[in-house]
Amino acid sequence: MKDAYSLILTAIEGGTYRPGDRLVESELAERFGVSRTPVREALQRLETQAMLVRDGRSLIVASLDHNQLAELYTVRAELEALAGRLAARHATPEEVRVLAQMVDEDRRAKGDPEVLARSNKRFHRQIHLASHNRYLVQQLDLVHRTMALMARTSLAAEGRGETALAEHGRIVDAIAAGDGQAADRALRQHISMAWETRLRLDARAGG
Secondary structure (H helix, E strand, C coil), X not given: CCCHHHHHHHHHHCCCCCCCCEECHHHHHHHHCCCHHHHHHHHHHHHHXXXXXXXXXXXXXXXXXXXXXXXXXXXXXXXXXXXXXXXXHHCCHHHHHHHHHHHHHHHCCCCCXXXXXXXXXXXXXXXHHHCCXXXXXXXXXXXXXXXXXXXXXXXXXXXXXXXXXXXXHHHHHHHHCCCHHHXXXXXXXXXXXXXXXXXXXXXXXXX
């Protein structure tokens, strides 16, 4: 069974709790069937990780402003590109085949943004693991955890799912070919397009 921290984090990542939502210790303990002490410790841990912020005596799910998002995407592009370069060098044939299968499976779900968002996380996680660098994986875990604070997925934009899958295909091709530079370029382009799409979504929402 997952611990209280993992349960709450999964709920935030899954959109059960969204930016601005108030998290109440007693309600969380009842919801997840755990005592209040581990919930209190989990909330403190999430606060130190900036996943939660204090609002008076309450804790609410943090939200990211424009500058924080820009900084996050800048760091993500660098780390993902590095993961791609290392995966091109170190990925096993089995890991490459798994990545290719993931792209094939995702093509069948390209009309559902939420399904694609979940599979997108798994796809990138697989690239991180294929880099065979535990310290890079840890840093990317932190980046992707923070991305859970974004209110909606860029894959919800019209046509983005299909474009993103084509980008995934190019990333896998580069890794399979052992071409680190091509994997680096493909991942940077992929993250840049995701950021541009998010900017368009936010501009429309703000208008």
